[in-house]
Amino acid sequence: GAGVSQSPSNKVTEKGKDVELRCDPISGHTALYWYRQSLGQGLEFLIYFQGNSAPDKSGLPSDRFSAERTGGSVSTLTIQRTQQEDSAVYLCASSAGTSIQHFGDGTRLSIL
């Protein structure tokens, strides 16, 4: 499809394990964003990639969280030593440099 693709759609893991979440943005979109939505909350910004510029990591909640974007396309969000408070829906979005961001359906992460 032509939209933002995220995988896996659901992930259940044990506390302390590492997880990797993948995002495949819309082809040609230069900007890629990660957000998360905890239960009953709005979307919380995590990190943002724009072209070849250094990413804006200002929203990452701790050093257990990291993300990379390879070749200006696919992005991976990694959470190390997961904690129960990391349980949330992780959403990826991309844009063509405008303010309108297009979202994937998210990865629902559950930490047992």
Place this chain on the structure above:
Amino acid sequence: DQQVKQNSPSLSVQEGRISILNCDYTNSMFDYFLWYKKYPAEGPTFLISISSIKDKNEDGRFTVFLNKSAKHLSLHIVPSQPGDSAVYFCAATRSSGDKLTFGTGTRLAVRP
């Protein structure tokens, strides 16, 4: 610090009537505002936006109003339809392509 606030967590409206969803913001640096609609288990979908240089933008049944002096915006849906039942998020940004700051959402239920 909640920079974008949606003070009504839910709203119920009769089909055919007007739905009015409200949003307040505190950061005067925000210059572009967006509304997103979200169905369960799906990512947010862009609905309509407005630049701070305008006070109204209309797209079919959807109209967004911006009152900069009051730091308030609203989304009007006329006439409301059962398919409009979803969670609506207000979002704001400081510059084109920058991260979005979201409100906590308003759940709209349109009764047949």
